[in-house]
Amino acid sequence: MKSGYVALVGRPNVGKSTLLNRLIGQKISITSRRPQTTRYRIHGIKTTAEAQAVFVDTPGLHASEKRAMNRYLNRTASAALQGVDLVVWVIDRPGWLPEDDLVLRRIQVAERPVILAINKVDRLEDKGLLLPFLKEAAARYPFAAMVPLSALKGDNLEALEREILEHLPEGEPIFPEDQITDRSERFLAAEIVREKLLRALGQEVPHALTVEIEKFQTEGALRRIHALIWVEREGQKAIVIGRQGEVLKKVGERARCDMERLFDGKVYLELWVKVKENWSDDERALRSLGFVE
Structure with a gap:
C-alpha cells in the first residue's frame, strides 16, 4: 500500500482545481475563469486498492503582493509545499510566464519530486510546440515526469495517475477510505x-x-x-x-x-x-x- 500528500501548484488559472475535481471524481473545489478563485488549501482524497493520494489544492502563486489578500494567497500556497511527498506542477500549455519562475523558486526550496502537468493541450492548435517546450522545461528543472493532459476533458489523466502512484511512498492510508475531503x-x-x-x-x-x-x-x-x-x-x-x-x-x-x-x-x-x-x-x-x- 502507498499513501502520501500530493501538492497541486502553479500560477493562477492553470486548472489546478479542475484537475483536483477530475482526479477525485467529484466536485469539491470551485472553479471559474477568474483569478483568485481558489483561496484556501483544500484536501481531496482518492483511495484505491493500491494507494491513497491526498491531493492538496492551492491558490495560484502571484508575482504581485500589493494587497493583504495576495500576500495571504502566496503564504498559503507556499505552506502547502511543506510536508508533502510529491508536487504536481500544473502549467497552462506551452508558454513560460514570470509567475512560473516564482513557482520554480518555491519548488526548488521544497526539494520534493515534481511532476510537470502541461494542462489544456486540447486547446493547443499547433501540437508541434509541445516537444520544444518539454525540452525547455527539462532544461529548467529535473522533473520526475512530464505529462501533457486536459483536466477538463480527462485526456491522458491515466498517465498522470500512474506517475503519481509510482512516486508515492509506501505507507498506510491517512484518512478513512470513504472520505473524499477534509473540509466541512x-x-x-x-x-x-x-x-x-x-x-x-x-x-x-x-x-x-x-x-x-x-x-x-x-x-x-x-x-x-x-x-x-x-x-x-x-x-x-x-x-x-x-x-x-x-x-x-x-x-x-x-x-x-x-x-x-x-x-x-x-x-x-x-x-x-x-x-x-x-x-x-x-x-x-x-x-x-x-x-x-
Whole structure:
C-alpha cells in the first residue's frame, strides 16, 4: 500500500482545481475563469486498492503582493509545499510566464519530486510546440515526469495517475477510505455560493467579495443555510443584488441546486449582502473572515 500528500501548484488559472475535481471524481473545489478563485488549501482524497493520494489544492502563486489578500494567497500556497511527498506542477500549455519562475523558486526550496502537468493541450492548435517546450522545461528543472493532459476533458489523466502512484511512498492510508475531503459541509456551502457569484458577476466585483456562513442547521435530510456575502463598497453591493434582486436570486437558485446534489438532500438557502470596507487589504479582517493559514 502507498499513501502520501500530493501538492497541486502553479500560477493562477492553470486548472489546478479542475484537475483536483477530475482526479477525485467529484466536485469539491470551485472553479471559474477568474483569478483568485481558489483561496484556501483544500484536501481531496482518492483511495484505491493500491494507494491513497491526498491531493492538496492551492491558490495560484502571484508575482504581485500589493494587497493583504495576495500576500495571504502566496503564504498559503507556499505552506502547502511543506510536508508533502510529491508536487504536481500544473502549467497552462506551452508558454513560460514570470509567475512560473516564482513557482520554480518555491519548488526548488521544497526539494520534493515534481511532476510537470502541461494542462489544456486540447486547446493547443499547433501540437508541434509541445516537444520544444518539454525540452525547455527539462532544461529548467529535473522533473520526475512530464505529462501533457486536459483536466477538463480527462485526456491522458491515466498517465498522470500512474506517475503519481509510482512516486508515492509506501505507507498506510491517512484518512478513512470513504472520505473524499477534509473540509466541512459548512465550508463547501460557502464556496459554492462564491463560485456562483464569480460566474454571475463582471470583472469589477469578484476579488472584492467573500462568503461567510452565519447559520448551518441540519434537520434530517434538510439543511437550513444562511450565507452572508461581504463586499467592499456600496456600489458593489448593488451589483451583487442586481436589479430587483435578479442577480442574487439567480445565484441562490444555482447554489442551492449544487448543494442539494452534493449533500444529497433538500436545502433552504438565504443570502444577504453587507459592506465591510477594504476587507481584502486588512490582515485583521481577513483573519476574522476565516483566512487563516
